[in-house]
Amino acid sequence: MAPDRDLTGLMIGTEDLTVGYNGVPLISDIAMSAARGEIITLIGPNGSGKTTILKTIARQLAPIAGTVMIEGRDIRALSGKQVATQMAVVLTERIRPDLMTCYEFVSAGRYPYTGSFGLLTDKDREVVSAALELVNASEISERYVSEISDGQYQRLLIARAVCQEPEIIVLDEPTSFLDIKHKKELLEILSGMSKTKGVSVIMSLHEIDLAERISDRIVCVKGDRIAAYGTPDEIFTGSTIPDLYGIDSGSYDALLGKLELSAPEGRMRCFVIGGNGTGIPFYRELQKKGIPFAAGILMPNDIDVSVASPLAGKLICTDLFMPADDALRHEAEELIDTMDIVAVCGCPEGEYNRVNGELERYARSAGKTIVRSLEELREELA
Amino acid sequence: MTGRIKTEGNRDALRRSMVFLSFVLLLIAAAVWNIRSGSVNISLKETLEILSGHGDSESTAYNVIWKIRLPRIMLSAILGGALSLSGFLIQTFFRNPVAGPFVLGISSGAKMFLAIATIAVSGLFADMPVSAAVAASFAGSVMSMLVVILFTGKVRSMSSLLVIGMMISYICSAVTDLLINFANDSDIVNLTHWSMGSFSAASWQSVRISALIIIPAFFAVLASSKQMEAYSLGEGYAGSLGVDTGRLRVLLVLLTGVLSASVAAFAGPVSFVGIAVPHICRMLLKTEKPILMIPATFLCGAVFCMLCDLAARMLFSPTELSISTVTSAVGAPIVIWLMLTRRNRNGS
Secondary structure (H helix, E strand, O other): OOOOOOHHHOOEEEEEEEEEEOOEEEEEEEOOEEOOOOEEEEEOOOOOOHHHHHHHHOOOOOOOEEEEEEOOEEHHHOOHHHHHHHEEEEOOOOOOOOOOEHHHHHHHHHHHHOOOOOOOOHHHHHHHHHHHHHOOOHHHOOOEHHHOOHHHHHHHHHHHHHHOOOOEEEEEOOOOOOOHHHHHHHHHHHHHHHHHOOOEEEEEOOOHHHHHHHOOEEEEEEOOEEEEEEOHHHHOOOOHHHHHHOOOHHHEEOOOOEEOOOOOOOOOOEEEEOOOOOOHHHHHHHHHHOOOEEEEEEOOOOHHHHHHHHHOOEEEEOOOOOOOOHHHHHHHHHHHHOOOEEEEOOOOOOOOOHHHHHHHHHHHHOOOEEEOOHHHHHHHHO | OHHHHHHHHHHHHHHHHHHHHHHHHHHHHHHHHHHHOOOOOOOHHHHHHHHOOOOOOOOHHHHHHHHHHHHHHHHHHHHHHHHHHHHHHHHHHHOOOOOOHHHHOHHHHHHHHHHHHHHHHOOOOOOOOHHHHHHHHHHHHHHHHHHHHHHHOOOOOHHHHHHHHHHHHHHHHHHHHHHHHOOOHHHHHHHHHHHHOOOOOOOHHHHHHHHHHHHHHHHHHHHOHHHHHHHOOOHHHHHHOOOOHHHHHHHHHHHHHHHHHHHHHHHOOOOOHHHHHHHHHHHHHOOOOHHHHHHHHHHHHHHHHHHHHHHHHHOOOOOOOOHHHHHHHHHHHHHHHHHHHHHHHHHO
16 A cells, blocks of 8 residues: 655655564555644554554564665664654553663653663753643653552653653553543543644554544554544444444444444343433443443434444434324334333423323323332332 | 652752761771781781882781782672672562572582582593683573573563573573482582582782683663663563664673672672672662663672672681672661561551
8 A cells, every 4th residue: 555645744654564473474565644733543452453554663573575765765764863863652561660660761751862771860850840841740840650559650651751852652552551532632632732843743542532622634554554544533433433443334333433332132121212322321220231222212312312223122203303193103002011110201292202201191191110210220120 | 739849859858868978887897897807917007008108018918908808809899799689680670579690500600510520520630720610600690691591582471481590490400410310429518518509719910811701891880771771661661762672681691690700700609698788778778770780780799799708708707708608698688677667568
């Protein structure tokens, strides 16, 4: 695959790249590129070769074919020092030396700039302090690296990379081991660096939802090939993501980037009358208990639909912005006839969902058990 | 903020200067104490006179100091430094705090060659000269080291290299044991004596030769301290900083080998110094920075071995203990104590 754009003017790119170990090709025809300040994210299943690609870009693995280019020059033609001043690498090799302070750890990033004995100049110290400041780690600078939390350590790795004053940062799953707060902080730091300093970022992420939000381009790596490459809006549409991970396309919502567990199977026992999000906790509860259910009557753009659609055995929807007609009501009544329980979730009634009040009355007259809260549902199911 | 970092930095610098200063003072004290102690008691005044060249060159005291004690002090200092430094290199290299300089099979290689020399070849000579024994054990150490270097480029992980070193060690021991089966009792005594380690064979010539090997090796280690620091943060990471990790690996094994081979050749496999001294220095300096640790371990090792040799000579005088008896007896409890105090610090 030829590069999608001319690599000469770009920060980093690959051309007909084939990566693999010991001469055995793993993934061929890799073409991706980042202009100054762009963020490229590699996504894909575990073991699909994301790390192999990143290691090849970071020059830790020799390419089997093709080239990695930095500013239009083959990376193999550059010296180790030249590459080190342009590209910082944060891979999954996580070593925490004893008796090394966070400050010393971060200052290792000055390596390409210091003299033969690695002594820091005032300029180096300024850069190190600024890097610690950037990742909010100044207050831990005198603590030992072996004593800090995973979140703090991850931030130090970023600070160490920043110290290298790179134009490109390569990161392998920088958000692993972090809680959501620290994930957010870390990605905001990266995104800030790309915007304000024009640093290009190439990384792999497990969190596809975050990948969609932060990236300029997404590379879908699928074991033996690049399944897709493009902007997030090109990738997060249709069945690209479900296909990449080999999951049922019904359970993944490309628009919201939301993954649901599989729907329970068997005879449906509960009809859920929800709407405006009120049904969601009921759907989830039934899914967790493994009880198949039906849901309705909803408008197709109701937030409930995004959960009911993958989880419900049967979902009755109106046409967009239309109230339910008699045929639809009849279908719902017939469905309720086959159920044991009807859950009424408390969605306020208005012009367009009057039918749901009628359905509730129908269920009561048909002698169905009505539940109005999660507690009642749990009791009934117990 | 920056101000606070600076004061902390100053406190560290003060601590480190104090540590180095005390090492130097201890070195001088150990040398003075060593030179005066022995079966012949020499007063401080006479010692100073003799050292400054004013003493009677025909007197016993003069000869004892110049021909016996001074070379022995120098040798124990140089070899002690070399041994500790090679221990530090090995621990950095393998990221294993209990690795010692002889894990690469170096002492076993030396012993095997010595066994070959004393048992198989000694039949040809009436009595094997000391220089031949030194040459044999040095050759054996270097051979083991070369085998390890051969594998250094081939294995992925450092721990497999550690295993290879240990296996080489077993093979050499097996060959040595085989030879011992066919040996005379007197040869075995020599071999046993060697394997316990001693600085008693010190002479000006051995001081000169070992200094010629060890001092350049010391500076070579110092010159690669920046790469070593990067290497200690991970091989892949060091590579991304522009370190040629393949070359560095070979260089480190080579330097470790040369340093510990010199020790094995001139004093036998002195145990425990290589493990204990780097730990002592780490705890005192509170850092792993190679640029500080390299001179510190060398100095501390020199002091440690001089004091241990003094103990070996004097404790049960006139019977002289083997150096390993003292170094192990002193070194092991120190390491245990250091580990315990460190655990407490981390726990609090």
